[in-house]
Amino acid sequence: MIDIAVAGACGRMGSMINNTILNQEDMRAVAAIEASDSPLEGKDIGEVIGVGKIGVNVIGADKLGTELKAKKPDVLVDFTIAHAAVENVKTAAENGVNVVVGTTGFSDEQMDEMKNAIKENNIKAVISPNMAVGVNIFFKILENLASIIDDYDVEIIESHHKHKADAPSGTAVKAAQIIAEVYGRDMDKVGIYGREGIVGERTDEEIGIHAIRGGDIVGEHTVLFAGDGERLEIVHRAHSRQAFVNGVIKSIRYVLNADEGKISDMGDVLGLK
Ligand SMILES: NC(=O)c1ccc[n+]([C@@H]2O[C@H](COP(=O)([O-])OP(=O)(O)OC[C@H]3O[C@@H](n4cnc5c(N)ncnc54)[C@H](O)[C@@H]3O)[C@@H](O)[C@H]2O)c1
Numbered sequence: 001m002i003d004i005a006v007a008g009a010c011g012r013m014g015s016m017i018n019n020t021i022l023n024q025e026d027m028r029a030v031a032a033i034e035a036s037d038s039p040l041e042g043k044d045i046g047e048v049i050g051v052g053k054i055g056v057n058v059i060g061a062d063k064l065g066t067e068l069k070a071k072k073p074d075v076l077v078d079f080t081i082a083h084a085a086v087e088n089v090k091t092a093a094e095n096g097v098n099v100v101v102g103t104t105g106f107s108d109e110q111m112d113e114m115k116n117a118i119k120e121n122n123i124k125a126v127i128s129p130n131m132a133v134g135v136n137i138f139f140k141i142l143e144n145l146a147s148i149i150d151d152y153d154v155e156i157i158e159s160h161h162k163h164k165a166d167a168p169s170g171t172a173v174k175a176a177q178i179i180a181e182v183y184g185r186d187m188d189k190v191g192i193y194g195r196e197g198i199v200g201e202r203t204d205e206e207i208g209i210h211a212i213r214g215g216d217i218v219g220e221h222t223v224l225f226a227g228d229g230e231r232l233e234i235v236h237r238a239h240s241r242q243a244f245v246n247g248v249i250k251s252i253r254y255v256l257n258a259d260e261g262k263i264s265d266m267g268d269v270l271g272l273k
Contacts, residue, residue, distance in 0.1 A: 002252060005031035005073040005097070007088045009058060010040050012163075013079035013102065015049045016245045022051060024249065029056055030071045035084070036060035064088060068095040075100055075252050081165060082106045089114045093121035098258075100251045101127040102244065105166030115263060124258040128266040129170025131247030135221070136266040138236040139178055142223055145234065146182035152225040152232070153202060154179055159212040159220040167211040168193065171221055176207050179223070218243075 004021055008014040009032035021027045032045035038060060046054030059067050061084060068076070068091065076092040077100045078085045085103035090113070092099050099118070106114070118125045130136070146154075158172040173187075180187045183205075190205045202208075219238040224231055238244070247266060254269040267273045 002027045002075065002256065003030045003071065003073040004028065004252060005033060005068065005071065005076045006045075007033040007061065007064070007076060007078040007085070008080035008103070009045055010034050010038065010048050011079060013241060013244065013248075014077075016241050017077060017079065017248055018045055018049050019051065020242075020245050020249060022054070027249075027252065029054065030073050031067050032056050032058045033061055033064055033067065033088070034058050035080075036062040061088065064091045065095060068092065068097050073097055075255055077101075077248060077252065078103050082110055086110045086113050089125075090117045093117040093123050096121065096123060098124040098255050099126075100248060100255055101125070102129075102131050102248060104129045104170030118263060119261045122260045124255050124260055125263045126251040126255045126258065126265065126269060127263050128247070128251070128269075129174055130219075130244070131251060131266060132219075132236075132238055132243040133247055133250075133266075133270060134243065135171060135236050135238070136247075136270055136272060138221070138234060139175065139267070140272050141234060142175055143178050143182060145225065145232075146179045149225050149227075149232070150183060151204070152227040153204070153206075155208040155210070155224045155226065157210045157212065157222045157224070159214070159217045161216050161218065162213050164213060167213070168209045169211065169219070169221070171219070172209050172211070175221060175223055176209055180207060 006014050021029050040058045041060050044053045045056045075098045078088050079102045082105040156172050158169045192206045192208045222235045224233050258264045
């Protein structure tokens with residue numbers, strides 16, 4: 001049995017992850033962590049997600065260390081917000097608990113902080129800004145396509161629901177990085193985040209990223225390779241958050257056998273490398 005703690009347990013993703021864990025024969029939820037000021041603290045997570053009591057009470061993140069020592073989960077799954085995820089990962093690492101992180105919006109410094117904690121404490125980790133199987137195949141297609149087409153203009157357009165906190169999406173950033181790497185470009189120099197005013201002619205090197213926010217769009221990414229007289233568009237559309245949750249479940253099973261002290265991603269989980 002794989003024992004799992006979920007941070008962000010009552011959020012959009014966390015609720016669905018808890019729900020899906022209930023249907024896995026080899027998994028069980030043993031801890032549910034929420035923001036320290038959450039009014040849901042003390043409530044049974046099963047009741048919060050509408051499936052009736054399961055005997056796991058929601059705790060505040062300030063008690064994460066104590067909870068991990070008491071419940072000894074195999075994996076902490078984190079779908080919170082960047083600054084919270086960094087602290088949760090550090091606490092998990094110090095307690096020898098492996099991590100699966102889906103939270104997005106990390107700065108380079110925050111990513112380094114997590115990497116160091118994972119390495120120093122020799123835990124196993126999967127971190128991926130997009131856990132959907134289809135998106136990771138989309139990444140692979142982009143890598144292959146970029147190695148064939150090298151003189152088309154690349155633009156990325158992403159659309160998400162109105163509640164999304166960070167922009168552009170982690171998936172759009174990763175898609176841009178994959179393409180930039182194939183072309184030997186540095187995203188710090190060629191990344192253009194939206195355009196406004198008299199911006200002048202586009203350079204051949206730039207990679208534009210544009211974020212649309214509205215309604216309940218689950219997640220859509222279009223990568224456009226535009227040439228003279230034609231364009232090629234590669235599109236991924238997520239219809240439901242279940243697409244991400246299914247990837248989380250695969251990551252939980254994978255992480256237990258992953259390399260210690262290393263951050264694996266969905267490419268590793270899905271054997272796409
Ligand atoms: N990797 C993926 O496939 C994927 C897919 C969807 C969303 N995401 C990302 O996952 C994150 C969560 O998304 P969401 O839509 O579920 O957001 P959400 O706002 O619905 O849920 C986040 C939850 O985290 C809780 N939280 C805040 N601080 C916390 C802390 N210190 N400890 C524990 N919980 C804390 C919040 O109270 C909230 O319930 C975002 O960064 C989002 O971009 C990633």
